[in-house]
Amino acid sequence: MIIRRVSSTVARPRVWSLHAVCSVLVVALVARPLLAEAVVDPALGIAATVFVAVCVQALPFLVLGVLLSGALTAFVSPAALRRLLPERPGAAVPVAALAGTALPGCECASVPVARRLIGQGVPDSAALTFLLAAPAVNPVVLVSTAVAFPGEPRMTLARFVGSLATACVTGWCWQRFGRAGWIVDRARRSTPGAPGTDRWTVFAETARHDLVSAGGFLVLGALFSAALTVAVPAYWTATLAGDLVLAVAVLAVLAVVLALCSEADAFVAASLTALPLLPRLVFLVVGPAVDVKLVVLQAGTFGRSFATRFAPLTFVVAVGCALAAGLVLGL
Amino acid sequence: MHRDTQNVILLLLGATLVRITADDTVLRYVRPGHRWWVLGAGIVIVLLAAVAALRDHVPRLLGRSGRSPAGHAHGGPERHAAWLMVVPAIVLAVAAPAALGADAVTRTPLPDAAPVDVRYAPLPPGSAPELTLTEFVGRAGSDGGATLAGRTVTLTGFAVPGGEAPRLARIAISCCAADARPQTVRLVGGAGPAHVPPDTWLRVRGVLQPGSASSATRWVPAVQVASVEVVPVPVDPYEY
Numbered sequence: 117m118i119i120r121r122v123s124s125t126v127a128r129p130r131v132w133s134l135h136a137v138c139s140v141l142v143v144a145l146v147a148r149p150l151l152a153e154a155v156v157d158p159a160l161g162i163a164a165t166v167f168v169a170v171c172v173q174a175l176p177f178l179v180l181g182v183l184l185s186g187a188l189t190a191f192v193s194p195a196a197l198r199r200l201l202p203e204r205p206g207a208a209v210p211v212a213a214l215a216g217t218a219l220p221g222c223e224c225a226s227v228p229v230a231r232r233l234i235g236q237g238v239p240d241s242a243a244l245t246f247l248l249a250a251p252a253v254n255p256v257v258l259v260s261t262a263v264a265f266p267g268e269p270r271m272t273l274a275r276f277v278g279s280l281a282t283a284c285v286t287g288w289c290w291q292r293f294g295r296a297g298w299i300v301d302r303a304r305r306s307t308p309g310a311p312g313t314d315r316w317t318v319f320a321e322t323a324r325h326d327l328v329s330a331g332g333f334l335v336l337g338a339l340f341s342a343a344l345t346v347a348v349p350a351y352w353t354a355t356l357a358g359d360l361v362l363a364v365a366v367l368a369v370l371a372v373v374l375a376l377c378s379e380a381d382a383f384v385a386a387s388l389t390a391l392p393l394l395p396r397l398v399f400l401v402v403g404p405a406v407d408v409k410l411v412v413l414q415a416g417t418f419g420r421s422f423a424t425r426f427a428p429l430t431f432v433v434a435v436g437c438a439l440a441a442g443l444v445l446g447l
Numbered sequence: 448m449h450r451d452t453q454n455v456i457l458l459l460l461g462a463t464l465v466r467i468t469a470d471d472t473v474l475r476y477v478r479p480g481h482r483w484w485v486l487g488a489g490i491v492i493v494l495l496a497a498v499a500a501l502r503d504h505v506p507r508l509l510g511r512s513g514r515s516p517a518g519h520a521h522g523g524p525e526r527h528a529a530w531l532m533v534v535p536a537i538v539l540a541v542a543a544p545a546a547l548g549a550d551a552v553t554r555t556p557l558p559d560a561a562p563v564d565v566r567y568a569p570l571p572p573g574s575a576p577e578l579t580l581t582e583f584v585g586r587a588g589s590d591g592g593a594t595l596a597g598r599t600v601t602l603t604g605f606a607v608p609g610g611e612a613p614r615l616a617r618i619a620i621s622c623c624a625a626d627a628r629p630q631t632v633r634l635v636g637g638a639g640p641a642h643v644p645p646d647t648w649l650r651v652r653g654v655l656q657p658g659s660a661s662s663a664t665r666w667v668p669a670v671q672v673a674s675v676e677v678v679p680v681p682v683d684p685y686e687y
Contacts (some may be wrong), residue, residue, distance in 0.1 A: 169624035176484035332528030380622030
């Protein structure tokens with residue numbers, strides 16, 4: 117009904133994309149028996165379930181993120197943000213990391229927020245530190261880690277220290293070596309809408325715009341994650357118990373590939389009982405900082421030349437910080 | 448992509464999220480507590496799209512000069528990526544993938560190590576108390592299964608045929624189906640299910656076979672079956 121109303125009021129040939137959506141829907145409905153049959157294949161069925169699960173799990177967090185990013189743009193002036201953060205970017209990094217601990221949410225929520233922080237004049241390094249800290253060290257994640265590892269309080273502490281260090285070290289690296297040009301201009305551009313529009317309009321337009329630009333990448337990330345879940349892992353961990361170095365490497369890669377929600381990965385790590393704690397800590401520190409879903413989302417938001425530099429940097433820093441935290445705390 | 452198209456896609460996605468929380472489809476993918484988040488997200492998405500569409504079109508329909516709806520998204524990949532948001536909506540509308548079941552269990556390797564030894568409280572009194580498979584497997588692996596010794600319990604799960612003995616399984620999740628951890632027991636003894644197809648839901652009463660959760664069995668305990676009945680698929684297929 118809605119589709120028909122809109123297309124009749126804007127019946128111009130240049131709105132071809134609307135016709136395309138309608139065609140896609142019609143084709144999907146016609147091909148319904150075929151698609152339903154495809155899901156009967158075991159691997160495809162599991163992949164489809166995991167795909168929908170990741171989307172349904174992550175979309176509420178993305179919506180929370182775009183509402184926050186809308187509110188940030190509409191109601192928090194750049195001047196107010198500058199007053200909150202220390203003048204020197206080097207000092208702003210740890211402040212941003214601690215600010216991240218207060219936002220309970222998954223990775224997907226923090227990407228649009230970090231983008232709008234940059235748009236509001238926060239230094240890149242501080243915004244990226246926030247991006248890494250928010251999903252990794254918030255109270256919900258720490259509590260779920262403590263619940264998943266009863267009798268191992270050092271695991272929770274090591275995760276907190278390792279993730280916080282990852283966020284700060286990456287932020288400082290970006291401040292020292294990063295270039296402003298690596299982040300695409302559209303990420304810095306402010307709200308769509310003329311100056312003088314009222315704040316609620318800015319809020320709704322920013323939230324909607326960020327949702328449209330990030331939602332597709334979230335879905336793409338979920339597709340990757342589902343495909344890889346079926347194609348790769350399960351048997352990887354079976355033969356690792358004897359080799360610590362190999363176990364660390366494989367679990368670091370697994371954290372990237374599986375793209376688990378940061379509130380759930382502790383339970384998966386806890387179930388890998390055959391492995392020592394150190395590689396499992398690496399899994400928990402790497403996962404929220406860099407995974408396929410997140411890299412796709414970042415590439416879409418900040419541009420490809422950003423993602424190809426930021427993701428490897430984060431991966432190396434996260435593995436290093438996790439190992440350091442684990443060794444210092446004697447895991 | 449045209450703003451109207453974006454709005455239609457958002458409406459489609461938001462309405463899909465609302466719909467799967469209205470029936471219990473959402474429980475195939477995430478834990479029950481997440482349902483309200485999904486519902487809220489669906490409503491917000493619908494509202495954002497509806498407000499934008501109304502602001503674009505209502506003034507023009509009333510004959511006033513409103514905001515032109517010709518605003519395109521900025522260039523670059525984000526112009527096309529928004530298309531992907533129709534994929535989950537279509538998959539849910541067309542196929543609504545089933546909850547993970549026997550296929551997911553057989554693809555997951557058996558555990559390599561004993562479960563964490565936890566001190567469990569004694570079982571509740573009464574004949575054949577209901578236990579989740581997660582709790583049963585945990586108890587069987589802790590303290591040599593002492594808290595289960597000699598007690599008949601009731602377990603509900605789906606059948607996973609194959610191997611020396613058919614297994615009864617349940618998938619445990621902590622956030623969504625992506626972090627699934629299958630929990631299984633072997634069904635042994637004459638009263639076990641003869642030939643049920645995979646994913647048949649069963650309610651089993653039985654006793655833990657002492658010492659059956661060991662390294663030799665990869666810590667999959669065996670249950671000496673006293674009785675089995677086929678039950679309908681539960682609304683909530685997972686354990687948490």
